[in-house]
Amino acid sequence: MRSLRTLLFCTSFCRDEAAWRSRQRRWLDHHLALPLEHDAVFVIDDASPFVPADPDVRVLDALPPTLPGEPRAFFYRFATHEGRIGLTGHRGWWRSFLFSLEIARAYGFRRIVHVESDAFLLSRRIVDRINATVDGWTAYWCPLYGFPEPALQVIAHDRFDAMAAVAARGLDALTESLAEFTLPFTRIERGYAGNRYGESRGRIPGYADYACQVNAPAIAVRYRG
Numbered sequence: 001m002r003s004l005r006t007l008l009f010c011t012s013f014c015r016d017e018a019a020w021r022s023r024q025r026r027w028l029d030h031h032l033a034l035p036l037e038h039d040a041v042f043v044i045d046d047a048s049p050f051v052p053a054d055p056d057v058r059v060l061d062a063l064p065p066t067l068p069g070e071p072r073a074f075f076y077r078f079a080t081h082e083g084r085i086g087l088t089g090h091r092g093w094w095r096s097f098l099f100s101l102e103i104a105r106a107y108g109f110r111r112i113v114h115v116e117s118d119a120f121l122l123s124r125r126i127v128d129r130i131n132a133t134v135d136g137w138t139a140y141w142c143p144l145y146g147f148p149e150p151a152l153q154v155i156a157h158d159r160f161d162a163m164a165a166v167a168a169r170g171l172d173a174l175t176e177s178l179a180e181f182t183l184p185f186t187r188i189e190r191g192y193a194g195n196r197y198g199e200s201r202g203r204i205p206g207y208a209d210y211a212c213q214v215n216a217p218a219i220a221v222r223y224r225g
Helices: 015-021 025-031 091-107 124-132 157-168 170-174
Strands: 004-010 039-045 057-060 073-079 110-117 137-142 147-156 186-187
Touching: 004 025, 004 091, 025 057, 039 091, 091 110, 091 137, 091 157, 091 170, 137 157, 147 186
Parallel strands: 004 039, 004 110, 039 073, 057 073, 137 186
Antiparallel strands: 110 147, 137 147
């Protein structure tokens, strides 16, 4: 079966180079080395004060008519900062997350893979499962809180219109609730080991297929190929 043209992305805000190196750059280095299917990689940024100058990352402030093929990743930076207000007011995250649909439609991607910048894929089993997901809107599971994990999603082209309908609600409406309870997932994958280990235990167990909330550089991340 021919694979779907795939956009891999995370959202971003980094105050300085140290933050970039310990989070977004770490995420790029990890996931670019995996056998995870992707035709373009984007870091979608909420107007960070720091802009990376890495030679393999191209900074964009607008989408070009066609994507150049030479950089390993694109850093798309919004001109204004939305940020976060309170528990549910993730305005910056919502804007960046939903912008992935504009990117996908602009360049003909047929699948969007969202792995948040503090989340990591850790096993060949989960990578193979994501590569094989060609329909629906899939999320993985967060046992810590007992709800779908929005930090790890696969959105196939048959759900792009549903994603557009979410975007049409606007940031004010979307920030009245958490993404976990808002996004119209059609499939919740519970058969893989993963959790918000950065919150719950400070280390990642060796059997984990994925890890979320890995927001401390001291937490070791290892892929089992």
